[in-house]
Amino acid sequence: MEGRVIKMAYARPKKMKIHPPSSQPKPITFNLYVENLPYEARSKDLKELFDSEDYNVVTAEIVFQNNLRRSTYGFVGFKTKTEAEAALSASHRKLLMGRRIRVACGKQFVKVPKTESLELGDKSTELNSSVEEVNTVVKCR
Numbered sequence: 071m072e073g074r075v076i077k078m079a080y081a082r083p084k085k086m087k088i089h090p091p092s093s094q095p096k097p098i099t100f101n102l103y104v105e106n107l108p109y110e111a112r113s114k115d116l117k118e119l120f121d122s123e124d125y126n127v128v129t130a131e132i133v134f135q136n137n138l139r140r141s142t143y144g145f146v147g148f149k150t151k152t153e154a155e156a157a158l159s160a161s162h163r164k165l166l167m168g169r170r171i172r173v174a175c176g177k178q179f180v181k182v183p184k185t186e187s188l189e190l191g192d193k194s195t196e197l198n199s200s201v202e203e204v205n206t207v208v209k210c211r
């Protein structure tokens with residue numbers, strides 16, 4: 071191009087970062103879907119509602135929509151299946167801030183944490199990182 075030298079090089083692939091394994095594995099949780107929540111409700115309110123019944127609540131979250139307005143549904147995670155089933159039967163149609171909530175099993179009732187494993191290739195020294203997720207199908211009532 072008009073006597074100029076153009077130098078070209080191929081793009082190199084990104085190097086994959088290897089994260090050290092966490093000291094404690096994430097627990098398996100049993101999730102319940104909670105709907106018809108009041109707009110003013112926060113995750114802590116949802117957690118307190120189920121904690122008041124002496125259930126071992128691991129997680130409680132309310133889902134946000136794209137416009138950052140709170141939705142009227144959320145999820146509550148329990149440590150054991152029996153606690154989740156007991157909370158399901160005891161909390162359905164209960165009042166939270168003046169609204170009757172509806173509780174059901176979440177689509178992914180059993181949530182198994184992702185595990186990372188590293189394998190060495192046969193002839194190369196590169197590490198291949200793969201993530202596996204175990205999907206366990208559990209019937210909930």
